[in-house]
């Protein structure tokens with residue numbers, strides 16, 4: 001009896017962990033299809049429900065068209081690992097045969113001209129089949145039946161993928177030594193490179209000695225590159241001699257951290273990328289040392305990945321979810337040890 005309960009517990013827990021680790025990004029998107037049969041709207045294929053009897057109202061379906069298609073717009077570019085399609089159960093499972101999965105950033109031919117991830121030879125009635133797309137990149141995921149007049153029915157489309165965008169700057173908090181007018185530090189991480197000062201997307205300090213701007217990423221990252229967009233309409237030379245500093249210390253407001261680069265100059269309105277080769281830090285500072293100057297930054301973009309090294313003992317600095325996960329794994333190990341011990345020492349107990 002103990003082992004049955006234990007197996008159920010382990011299965012439940014591992015399912016939850018799996019669901020947590022693999023996010024279905026399809027549900028973040030917007031959908032369209034070439035036509036709609038009755039109430040079988042395209043949204044039914046991303047309602048999070050694999051119910052595959054048509055009458056359950058959870059399948060998308062087109063009319064009987066030539067080249068029918070369904071499209072998911074993820075709104076941003078993703079690297080697509082897999083696409084999982086659930087086929088109709090109660091009728092006509094062969095209608096899906098020959099459908100293609102297309103992934104890319106173009107809307108030519110409604111997105112159906114994008115590169116092909118897979119051709120579906122067949123999916124059993126009511127079954128869910130997963131197709132590997134190996135990191136193909138795209139904002140649009142189309143499913144199309146080419147060259148045939150057919151109904152396209154999709155009871156669920158699930159997509160496992162990760163955002164391609166790697167600018168982690170926008171996840172952070174910013175500050176600067178002083179603020180010129182409304183040119184607040186957030187303007188440098190608003191996702192907009194607009195470089196005319198009047199467009200309101202540049203951060204700018206007053207005319208201070210050693211002016212600085214700081215990005216706090218809240219966690220330690222390995223920084224690959226930092227890309228800085230300079231002001232276009234005036235004074236591009238003000239950035240000359242600025243330094244990029246990266247580290248975990250707030251000594252001298254973070255300006256004493258190790259140096260990634262010295263900016264010799266950046267053309268007016270240009271964006272220049274500096275390689276920091278995996279330097280680790282939570283803080284990224286840009287400082288003009290030894291000079292009284294305005295520091296103007298129209299955009300700062302940071303390519304980096306979360307650093308694994310910052311937590312020598314996972315339980316000390318992990319998030320709440322990670323705590324729960326570690327606790328669960330330890331619990332499973334304890335249960336396994338207990339079950340093994342029970343079998344060895346008390347072999348007759350289950351009989």
Ligand SMILES: [Ca+2]
Pocket residue numbers: 044045046047048049050051058059155156
């Ligand atoms: Ca559905």
Ligand SMILES: [Ca+2]
Pocket residue numbers: 187188189190191192193194201202298299
């Ligand atoms: Ca900006």
